[in-house]
Amino acid sequence: MADFMNYDVYTKAQWRDFYQDASVPLTQSSLRQVQAFNDQISLQDVQDIYIPLIHLLDLEIRQFDQHQNMRAGFLQREPRHVPYIIGIAGSVAVGKSTTARLLEVLMNHFFPTKRVELVTTDGFLYSTDELKHRGLLDRKGFPESYNMKALIKFLNDVKSGKPLLEIPVYSHRVYDIVASEVQQVVKPDVLIVEGINTLQLPSTEQVYVSDFTDFSIYVDANAGLIEKWFLERFHALLELARDDPSNYYYKYAVGDPRVATEAAKRTWRSIDLPNLADYILPTRNRAELIIHKGEHHIVDRLLLRKY
Numbered sequence: 001m002a003d004f005m006n007y008d009v010y011t012k013a014q015w016r017d018f019y020q021d022a023s024v025p026l027t028q029s030s031l032r033q034v035q036a037f038n039d040q041i042s043l044q045d046v047q048d049i050y051i052p053l054i055h056l057l058d059l060e061i062r063q064f065d066q067h068q069n070m071r072a073g074f075l076q077r078e079p080r081h082v083p084y085i086i087g088i089a090g091s092v093a094v095g096k097s098t099t100a101r102l103l104e105v106l107m108n109h110f111f112p113t114k115r116v117e118l119v120t121t122d123g124f125l126y127s128t129d130e131l132k133h134r135g136l137l138d139r140k141g142f143p144e145s146y147n148m149k150a151l152i153k154f155l156n157d158v159k160s161g162k163p164l165l166e167i168p169v170y171s172h173r174v175y176d177i178v179a180s181e182v183q184q185v186v187k188p189d190v191l192i193v194e195g196i197n198t199l200q201l202p203s204t205e206q207v208y209v210s211d212f213t214d215f216s217i218y219v220d221a222n223a224g225l226i227e228k229w230f231l232e233r234f235h236a237l238l239e240l241a242r243d244d245p246s247n248y249y250y251k252y253a254v255g256d257p258r259v260a261t262e263a264a265k266r267t268w269r270s271i272d273l274p275n276l277a278d279y280i281l282p283t284r285n286r287a288e289l290i291i292h293k294g295e296h297h298i299v300d301r302l303l304l305r306k307y
């Protein structure tokens with residue numbers, strides 16, 4: 001437990017009681033939105049875990065805005081609107097993008113005047129061609145497979161208030177960067193950045209992603225469970241690929257299911273699990289908040305930094 005000496009640990013019941021204001025329930029349409037992107041999400045957890053978290057973030061963002069105003073006062077200049085950036089880290093397949101999208105829906109509901117945008121660091125992976133060129137095809141997701149310089153420049157541009165930013169798009173379906181697409185990011189009030197590397201300290205850069213994040217979350221679970229979720233998602237991706245020869249997973253979808261399952265297990269054991277053990281888990285105790293999940297993605301405890 002030495003790893004966690006700078007955290008307070010809360011059970012679900014304790015966390016839920018930090019925010020008892022039941023006067024702001026989700027509307028039916030927001031609930032539908034939550035379920036539309038993932039109908040497996042526990043609505044009880046939305047109420048007990050994620051709505052109190054949104055309340056905490058609301059307090060944190062107000063404090064951040066006050067801090068910006070104080071600085072501008074000291075510097076005798078007009079306060080500039082600086083976006084608040086939330087980083088979400090954790091293993092491949094632990095549920096970072098689901099958590100990020102859930103926070104986005106909830107923030108849109110509770111902060112209707114704020115512009116919330118969501119990006120994933122997957123967009124800053126080198127393309128498959130570039131990974132081949134660098135001899136990194138088996139290292140996808142490892143620190144050296146990302147263009148960290150471009151990611152850090154993007155975060156700096158967002159913080160500086162650049163009006164329109166365009167970033168590359170990664171597709172799980174194509175298993176590569178999609179050269180013909182970009183994601184536009186237009187002056188967000190809150191930017192959620194989701195990715196395995198958001199708490200890493202890249203050896204090639206002097207400035208880290210975490211220098212730009214104002215609140216960081218690590219989504220945590222036992223590695224055996226994450227492997228199960230990885231395999232379940234793999235099978236869900238196969239279902240989507242069945243009638244689409246352009247899909248990366250098509251060859252597995254139309255072949256022997258045992259071969260597909262073996263290939264997925266191999267990928268997990270030879271790439272994603274070593275990446276978790278060597279490069280992702282060691283960043284866990286840099287997070288402001290650790291959300292720990294058990295079976296069925298149900299949250300069982302939360303660790304919040306003491307200081």
Ligand SMILES: Nc1ncnc2c1ncn2[C@@H]1O[C@H](COP(=O)(O)OP(=O)(O)OP(=O)(O)O)[C@@H](O)[C@H]1O
Pocket residue numbers: 038040041042090091092093094095096097098099196229230232233236296297
């Ligand atoms: N809170 C949740 N409730 C139910 N299912 C979830 C939840 N979070 C994630 N899942 C499921 O777990 C799997 C992995 O989730 P997700 O794709 O969000 O992971 P990820 O961490 O973003 O992965 P990657 O790093 O590969 O992009 C998906 O099948 C998703 O539907």
Ligand SMILES: CC(C)(CO)[C@@H](O)C(=O)NCCC(=O)O
Pocket residue numbers: 092122140141142196267268271272
């Ligand atoms: C795109 C990443 C790196 C992270 O989301 C991951 O989903 C991935 O593709 N890892 C490489 C091995 C694999 O899971 O196929």
